[in-house]
Each structure stands twice: as C-alpha cells, then as structure tokens.
Amino acid sequence: MSQSNTASLSLLARVPLWQQILVGLVLGVVVGMLFKSLALALAPVGALFLNAIKMLIVPLVFVSLVAGITAMSDSAKLGRISVKTIAIYLITTAFAVSIGLAFGTLFSPGEGMNMVASGSEEAKQAPSLVQILVGLVPTNPVTAFAEGNILQIIVFAIALGVSMNLIGEKAAPVVKLFDSLAEVFYKLTDLVMRFAPIGVFALIAGVVASHGIEVLLPLAGVIGVIYLASIAHMLLVYGGLIGGLARLSPLRFFRGIAPALAVAFSTSSSSGTLPVSIECARKNLGVSQGVAGFVLPVGATINMDGTAIYQGVLALFIAQAFGIDLNAGQYLMIILTATLASVGTAGVPGAGLIMLGLVLTSVGLPLEGVALIAGIDRILDMARTTVNVAGDLMTTTLVGSSEKELDREIYNSDNAA
Numbered sequence: 305m306s307q308s309n310t311a312s313l314s315l316l317a318r319v320p321l322w323q324q325i326l327v328g329l330v331l332g333v334v335v336g337m338l339f340k341s342l343a344l345a346l347a348p349v350g351a352l353f354l355n356a357i358k359m360l361i362v363p364l365v366f367v368s369l370v371a372g373i374t375a376m377s378d379s380a381k382l383g384r385i386s387v388k389t390i391a392i393y394l395i396t397t398a399f400a401v402s403i404g405l406a407f408g409t410l411f412s413p414g415e416g417m418n419m420v421a422s423g424s425e426e427a428k429q430a431p432s433l434v435q436i437l438v439g440l441v442p443t444n445p446v447t448a449f450a451e452g453n454i455l456q457i458i459v460f461a462i463a464l465g466v467s468m469n470l471i472g473e474k475a476a477p478v479v480k481l482f483d484s485l486a487e488v489f490y491k492l493t494d495l496v497m498r499f500a501p502i503g504v505f506a507l508i509a510g511v512v513a514s515h516g517i518e519v520l521l522p523l524a525g526v527i528g529v530i531y532l533a534s535i536a537h538m539l540l541v542y543g544g545l546i547g548g549l550a551r552l553s554p555l556r557f558f559r560g561i562a563p564a565l566a567v568a569f570s571t572s573s574s575s576g577t578l579p580v581s582i583e584c585a586r587k588n589l590g591v592s593q594g595v596a597g598f599v600l601p602v603g604a605t606i607n608m609d610g611t612a613i614y615q616g617v618l619a620l621f622i623a624q625a626f627g628i629d630l631n632a633g634q635y636l637m638i639i640l641t642a643t644l645a646s647v648g649t650a651g652v653p654g655a656g657l658i659m660l661g662l663v664l665t666s667v668g669l670p671l672e673g674v675a676l677i678a679g680i681d682r683i684l685d686m687a688r689t690t691v692n693v694a695g696d697l698m699t700t701t702l703v704g705s706s707e708k709e710l711d712r713e714i715y716n717s718d719n720a721a
Contacts, residue, residue, distance in 0.1 A: 321497065325566040328505035332570075335505075336512025343513035346506040353503025354571055356496045360579040362452055364489045365601045366461050368582060371486040372597025373465025374479045382466075382598075385703055389599050392699045393607040394643065399541050400609035400691070401642040404616020405635060407533040413525035413617075414624030454575055455605050486593065490586070493579040500567060500580075507570040511682060523680050526621050533613050534687045542698040550705040552715060560588030560715070561697045568693040572685040574604045577693050585697060590714030591704035599703050603696030610688030610695075615642040615663045622664060622673030634667040641666040 336343040376382045440459050442448035448456035468475040543554035558565075564584045568577040578600060585596040619638050623630050630638075641663050661671055677684065704710035 321500065321563050324501040325504050325563055328501035328503075329508055329566055329570065332505040332508030333512055336509040340513040343509035347510045350503060350506035350510050350570075353496075353499055354507065354576065356499070356503075357567070357571065357576050357579060360489060360493055360496065361454070361575055362449055362457060363485075364493065364579050364582065365454060365604075366449075366457055367482055367485040367489055368593075368597035369458060369461035369601050370465045370468070371479075371482045372594045373462060374468050374475075374482065375592070375594030376598070379466075379469065381707070385595065385598060385707060388703050388706065389602055389699060390606070392702060393603065393695070396541055396545075396695055396699075397607070397609050397612045397643045398639060400537050400612035400695075401616040401639050403537050403541075404530075404533050404613040404642075405620060405638065407529050407536070408617045408620025408624075411525070411529045411532075412620075412624055413529050414621040414626075454601070458601055458605060461601075486597065489579075490583065493583050497563065497580060497583060500563065504566055504570045511570075511686075523677065526617065526677065527680060527683055529621075530614055530617050530684055531687050533617055534610060534691045537609065537613055537691060538694050542694055545702060546698060550702055550710075552701065552705065552712075556715060557589070557698070557701060558694075560584055561694060563588075564693050564697060565690050568689045569686045572682065572689045574608075574689055574692045574696070577689070578604045581693055581697055585700050585704075588714070589697070589701055589704070590711030591700050592709035592711075595704045595707060595709045596700055599700040600696050603699055604692075607695050607699065608688075608692050610691030612642050613691060614684055614688045615660055618660060618673070618677060619663055619667065619669060622669050622676065625673065625676065626670055628669060630667065637667050638663060 332343075335346075373382060376385065440455060442453065442456035442460055445456075445460045447453075448460065468478060538558075539554075543557070546552050546554045546557045561581075561584050564577055564580045567580045568574065571577060581600050581604070582596050585591040585600060586593060616638060619642070620630075661674055664671055664673060701710065
C-alpha cells in the first residue's frame with residue numbers, strides 16, 4: 305500500500321465514527337436525489353448492513369440482559385432500577401404525545417383539506433390485556449429465539465438471570481460464561497459498526513430514491529411538524545432531564561449517542577439499533593454493563609416516545625383534515641391511549657401505523673385518515689425511531705447516574721464518541 309493511501313486511512317481512523325456516519329447520511333440523501341438508479345443499485349449494500357445488525361439483536365439482548373441482571377445480584381437494586389426505568393419511560397411518553405398534540409394544534413397541518421369520511425373502514429382489534437400478559441411467557445424459548453420475539457426473550461432472560469442470582473456460588477461458572485459472551489457480542493457489534501458509514505449511506509440513498517420528492521411534497525406540512533416536534537422533545541425533555549436531574553452536559557450526551565441516532569434514522573428499527581445503543585451507552589456515556597444491559601433491551605420494547613409524538617400529531621392532522629373539532633376529553637383520551645399503545649408497539653418498521661388506528665378509534669376519528677399518511681410512513685418512521693432510541697439512551701443515562709453506575713470521566717471524555 306502506498307504511503308499516501310496509508311496516510312489517508314490513518315486520517316480517516318482519527319475521524320469520530322458519528323462524523324463518518326453523518327457524512328454517509330448526507331451523501332446518501334444527495335445520491336438518492338440526483339442518481340436514482342445508482343441509489344437503487346446500492347440497495348444490497350444497505351440490506352447487508354441491516355442484516356448484520358439484525359443478526360446481533362436476539363443473542364445480544366439475551367446475553368446482555370442475563371449478564372446485566374447477574375451483575376446486579378442485589379434484588380432490591382434490580383427492583384429499584386426496574387421501577388425507575390418504567391416510570392421514566394411512561395412519564396416521557398406522556399410528555400411526547402402532549403408535545404405532538406401541541407405542535408399539531410399550533411401548526412394545523414390538516415387545515416383546509418376538506419376530506420369526507422365514508423365510515424367504511426373498520427378498526428383492527430387490539431389484543432386484550434389478558435392476551436398480552438399470557439403472551440409474555442414463551443411456551444418454548446427456542447421458538448421465541450427463532451421468531452425474534454423480543455418481549456418473550458426479555459422475560460426468559462430476566463427469569464434466568466434472577467434464578468442464577470438466587471442459587472449463588474453454584475452459578476458462578478455460568479455467570480462467567482455470560483459475561484464472556486456479552487463481551488464477545490460487544491466486540492462483534494464494534495466490528496459491524498465500522499461499516500456503519502457505508503451501510504447508512506446505502507440505506508438512506510435507497511429510501512430517498514424509492515420515495516422521491518413527489519411523495520413528500522403533498523404532505524410536507526405534516527412531515528415538517530412531526531420532525532419539529534421530535535427535535536423539540538429530544539432537546540427540551542431529554543436534554544432538560546440529562547442536565548437537570550443527572551447534572552451532565554446535554555451536548556456531550558447527544559454527541560455520544562450520535563452513532564445510534566444515525567443507525568436508528570436509517571433503519572427505522574429500535575430493536576435493530578439496540579446493538580449500537582449498547583455500544584454507545586458503554587463506550588461513550590460510561591454506563592455500566594449491568595444498567596445498559598438491562599435498561600436498553602427493555603426500552604427497545606416498551607419505550608416509544610417517537611411513536612407517541614407521531615400519534616399525537618397525526619390524530620390532530622386527521623381531525624383537521626376531516627373538519628372534526630376535538631374537545632378536552634378527547635385530547636385526554638388521545639394522551640392516555642397513545643401512551644399505552646406506544647408501550648405495546650413493536651420496535652420494528654411500520655408498527656406505529658397499525659397502532660395509530662387504535663388511537664383514532666378511541667376518539668371516534670375516521671380510519672380513512674391512516675391511508676392519508678401510509679405513503680409517507682417510512683419517512684415519518686425514521687423520525688420516530690430516532691426519538692425512541694434517544695429516549696432509551698437518556699433513560700439509561702439517568703438510571704446509571706442515579707445508581708452511581710455511570711463513569712463521568714468516560715462521559716466527559718473528548719474521545720468518547
């Protein structure tokens with residue numbers, strides 16, 4: 305290899321990963337807009353990167369959760385962290401849907417559309433509470449692994465980890481095995497992430513080329529409102545909680561999670577971003593393996609702030625498009641339903657669109673409204689997934705800080721990201 309090539313590679317290695325990913329993101333948008341055929345030809349490269357990320361999800365969730373729980377052998381501490389995690393997720397989700405409603409009211413993206421409801425659409429039946437609770441426990445853990453049922457895998461991992469803590473010294477060899485496996489998967493994630501700039505470039509180029517400007521222009525208003533509400537929620541709620549409760553720099557927080565946000569934006573999958581989120585939490589934010597390994601997998605399943613913003617804005621958008629005025633009770637019902645629905649929304653692309661029907665039904669809005677935004681849902685999915693992942697990492701940081709499980713030297717390091 306020539307001396308000039310070696311120098312170029314050395315220079316590239318010194319550029320932080322999040323900056324490399326950002327460059328790939330911008331270039332992907334440009335190529336997608338200007339060179340559609342080339343962008344579509346790059347689809348296999350993006351799919352390859354996405355497959356590599358998905359490959360890590362199930363084993364990483366399982367081993368990191370078990371390792372995280374065994375690292376917290378104190379059952380009182382585990383219970384405390386669980387309560388903090390769920391409380392933060394529910395509170396920030398309620399804030400998220402409220403911000404969505406506020407932005408929808410302020411900007412009124414659906415005004416003047418004069419749509420007429422036919423009443424022919426029927427709502428899909430949401431699963432009952434009993435069905436959800438019964439479905440938490442896998443009848444066969446192997447099937448749960450094969451199907452990638454993250455919620456069942458989490459339940460099985462928690463049960464296994466708690467059992468290992470209860471038998472104490474006899475479980476020591478298995479605890480060491482899971483600790484080693486966790487480190488192996490963290491390293492594998494690191495290797496996959498080295499290709500993230502190329503993968504993100506190919507994914508974004510394909511999305512832009514596939515959807516095109518002609519799909520975005522008619523509904524540019526609602527896209528803009530959701531993106532603005534998402535940015536406001538991250539800066540005000542997440543940045544405020546990081547600075548106010550944890551007494552940490554919000555700027556360093558957002559810089560540290562930038563690689564995870566870029567992957568979330570390009571893949572539209574909270575679960576798919578999980579390996580990168582764990583990497584960022586440990587290496588950039590200084591959160592311990594125990595806290596990151598427990599809070600992040602749970603968050604990827606139940607924390608859907610971005611989905612809550614999406615549902616809040618779109619409920620107002622659809623009401624305005626059909627000329628329906630909502631009262632205070634309906635606003636409260638949207639907040640309650642969207643909060644609970646977002647918890648049950650799977651962390652995969654497009655799931656929010658299904659749950660939107662439940663929110664619309666709860667306040668008597670026409671389900672035809674779902675068809676209005678189906679064409680741009682992938683663009684909206686990118687924003688809401690980014691918020692979801694930022695919320696997971698914010699909660700992990702808060703819990704880690706409150707439990708003295710966060711290394712502030714790593715968090716404040718200039719080289720962390």
